[in-house]
Amino acid sequence: MNSQNNGLFGQAAGASQPYEMRRGFHRRLIETLDRGLDWLDRSRSRRQLARLDDRLLRDIGVARTDADREAAKPFWRA
DSSP states (O other): OOOSOBOTTSOBTTOOHHHHHHHHHHHHHHHHHHHHHHHHHHHHHHHHHHHOOHHHHHHHTOOHHHHHHHHHSOTTOO
């Protein structure tokens, strides 16, 4: 009989590299999706800010020039 300790599915102990690679891939995928959702949210917020009239901007304490500058930024720039 083989004296090597096999894991639950017949993998030798220490053969977790494929699992670690998948875990790393999934982590990067989640980070990328999270960044994309942040970009969507930022883009949506800037479009909404651009549509506010001067009265609403004054109500929230934002100058028109500041609102226009923020709305003009690309979605990837914080």
